[in-house]
Amino acid sequence: MARITGSNGERTAAAIRQAALRLIHAQGFAAMNLRELAAAVGISPASLYNHMTTKQSLLFDLMLEHMTALLEQTDAALAAAGPEPLARLEAFIGHHVLYHLERKREVYIANFELRALDQPNAARIIGMRHDYEARLIALLEEGTAAGLLSLGDARISAYAMLAMLTGVCTWYRVDGRLTRQEIVALHTRLALEGVLRRG
Amino acid sequence: MARITGSNGERTAAAIRQAALRLIHAQGFAAMNLRELAAAVGISPASLYNHMTTKQSLLFDLMLEHMTALLEQTDAALAAAGPEPLARLEAFIGHHVLYHLERKREVYIANFELRALDQPNAARIIGMRHDYEARLIALLEEGTAAGLLSLGDARISAYAMLAMLTGVCTWYRVDGRLTRQEIVALHTRLALEGVLRRG
C-alpha cells in the first residue's frame, strides 16, 4: 500500500534534516552527536537509521541539496536578468545575498564542514562550488570586456566579493535592525563600487 | 637551579602550539584528537599534559594569544599612521590583510572555533573581538564625520569589510600567484571604493 505524501516517515526525515542543520551550524559536524540529534527530533538514535545511512551521508545530503539549489536558483536569476553585464552582476549579487540570508545555516555548513567530508563526497561538493565561483568570475570578465568594470584580478576579486557577501551569514538575525532589501542594497553598493570602472 | 632558556620543556610547549594550530586549522578542534597532536609533536599523549591542562585550555590559550597580538599590533599600526582619517583607515586595512596573510591559521581558528569554547572562555574572546570591530567602526565614523566617507550603516559596513578582508585566509598560499603587497593593494581598493564619498 502506497503511503500518502507527508507520511510520518517523510515528516521524520524532514525533521531530522532541520534538526541536523541547526545542530551542525551551532556546534560543528564533529561536535554534533547522533544522540543529541535523535533527542532533538524526539526519536531514538537507532531510529535515525531508518532515514539516513550514516552520519557522513547525512552531511553530504545536506550539502548536496544546498549546492544544487544554489546553482539552479542562481541560473534562474541570471536568466531573468537578461543580457546586460551590469544587470546580470547585480542580479547575481542580489540573489546571493538573499539566498544567504534565508539559508545561512546551509551556507555556513557547506563552507566550513567540507573538511568533514570523505574524499569522493568532498570532491563533488568542491566541484559544485567551483562552478558557482566560475559564474561570478565570468560575470566580472564579461563586465571588464564590456568596459564597465576594472579589476586587479578577476579571480581574487571574485573571492573577495564572495567573502564579503557571504559574511552576512555570520551576523544576520531575522529580527535585526535592517530589512533584507536594505541589506541587499548596502552590499550591492559595497561590492560594486570596488569594481566599477570610473570615467 | 634555574633551567636554561629554550630548555626541552619550552621547546616542547612551542611545538605543541604549532602542531595544534596546524591540526585544528585542518580538521577543526572537535575532530583533532590528542593522539594525533602528540604524534605530530613526537611525544606520547600523556606527555601533552606536562604542557597544558586540558584540550579546551589549549584552544583558549591559542585564541587568547592571537587576539592579544592582533589588538596590540593594530593599535601600533594606527598610532604610526597619524591623525588623518583616511590614512588611518588604510593603515587598518593594510595591517589587517597582512596579519591575516601571516597568521591565517590563528585567525581561522579564532573565527570558527568560538563555539568549541566553554562559556567563560568564549565570553572573553568575544569581548576582544568586539574591541577589534569597534576600532574599525570608529574609523568609519571618523571618516564619515570628516566628510570623506559615505556609508549606509557603519556597523554593517564594518562587518562586510572585515568579512571581505578576512576572506584571504581561505585561499591564500605562500607560494601563490600574487605578492603580499599586491593582495594588500587589491583589497584596499576593493574595500575603500565601497565607502568613499564621491564628489
Next chain:
Amino acid sequence: MARITGSNGERTAAAIRQAALRLIHAQGFAAMNLRELAAAVGISPASLYNHMTTKQSLLFDLMLEHMTALLEQTDAALAAAGPEPLARLEAFIGHHVLYHLERKREVYIANFELRALDQPNAARIIGMRHDYEARLIALLEEGTAAGLLSLGDARISAYAMLAMLTGVCTWYRVDGRLTRQEIVALHTRLALEGVLRRG
C-alpha cells in the same frame, strides 16, 4: 508494545548490581574498574552504560537500596515486637544481626564506601544512617526510662553495640561453624548484658 517482564534488560541490570556488590566488597569501589565489572557480567564495558549513568551513581543506587530496605525492615520488626522495651531492643538486635548476615556486602559497602560518594549523595546516605542509629538510641533511652537498662551514655553505647553487631560482616561465612540462630543468640547476649540493669 511493552517489553516483557524479566526481559534481558532487566536481567542485565540485576546482574550488574550483583556483580558490583561482589567486586566492590572484595576490592573497594575505587579499586574496582568497569572492565572487570563488565567482564563479570559478560557484557562489554560500553554496555554497562545502558543500565547506569556513571560509576558513582551505581554506588549510590546500591547504597540507597540497602539503606531503604534496612530502615523499612527494621520498622517492620519493631512493629511486630510490640510495646515492651526489652522485647523491642531484642527485636532490633536480632533483626540487625540477621540482616547483616544476609546482606553483609551491602552493609560493608554502605559503611566503608561513604567516602567515595559525591557530596549530595553522601549527605543523603549519612542522613539515613543517622535515622537508623536514632532508632537504637531511642530504644536504649526507652529501656533506661523504664528502669530496665543502665548505661553510661546512650549514644556511645549505641555506637559500641552497632560496631559489635555489625562486626559479623567481617568474618561470617555461609558455611561456617555456627548457625545463624546461634550467632544471633550469642550476639544478643553479648550486647544485652552490657546494658542491662542489675538488681
Next chain:
Amino acid sequence: MARITGSNGERTAAAIRQAALRLIHAQGFAAMNLRELAAAVGISPASLYNHMTTKQSLLFDLMLEHMTALLEQTDAALAAAGPEPLARLEAFIGHHVLYHLERKREVYIANFELRALDQPNAARIIGMRHDYEARLIALLEEGTAAGLLSLGDARISAYAMLAMLTGVCTWYRVDGRLTRQEIVALHTRLALEGVLRRG
C-alpha cells in the same frame, strides 16, 4: 659525611608517612594518588621516590609499623598486669581502646586496606593480626578455665569484642564530649558484662 639525626631527608620521610596516613584514612588507598600526597608534603611526585620504593610498599610499611607497635605494646601491658585473668583481660581492653583512640588512622587503614596489599605483604599483616586476636582468645579461655567467664564461643566472642572496641575509631574526636578515661571505662564495662560469669 654522616647526616645528623632529624636531617631534612628524615623529616621529609616522616612528613610523607603522616600525610599518607591522613590521606589513606580519608579517601582510601586506591583513591589516594601520589600527586596529592606529594602536594600535601610540599614536594614533587618524583621526590617521593627518594623516600619510598613504591606506593604499595608505603602502605605496607605503614601497616607493619602499626602492627609491630600494637603487638609490642599489648605484650607490655599484659606483662604489667600480672597473672590474674580478669586483670589481664581488663588490661587488654584498656590498652586496646587507648591505642585505638590514639592511632585511629593506622588502625583503620590496617583493617580496611588489607585488600590493597599484594599477596606476600597481605599474608604477613594477616599473620600479625591473627597473633593479636590469639592473645584475646587466650585471655578469654584463661578466664573461662578459671571459672570467671562464661561464653558461647571464645573466638566469636573475641571477634565481637574487638569489633566493638575498635568501633571507637569510627566516631572518636579528640575534642569530643567524653574523656579518654570515660570512653575506656564505658567500653570496659560493655565488653566485660557480656562475658562475665554470673553467680
Next chain:
DNA sequence: GATGAATGAGTTTTCATTCAT
C-alpha cells in the same frame, strides 16, 4: 517505522613510575 540493548573502537584524562639533570 521504531527501539532497547549491545558493542568495537575511540576519546580525554589520570596515574605510578622513571630518569637525566
Next chain:
DNA sequence: AATGAATGAAAACTCATTCAT
C-alpha cells in the same frame, strides 16, 4: 635530596552503528 619532563598502561566514559524484536 629534589625535580621537570616523559611515558606505558589504564581509567571512565562516548560514539556511531547494528540488530532482534
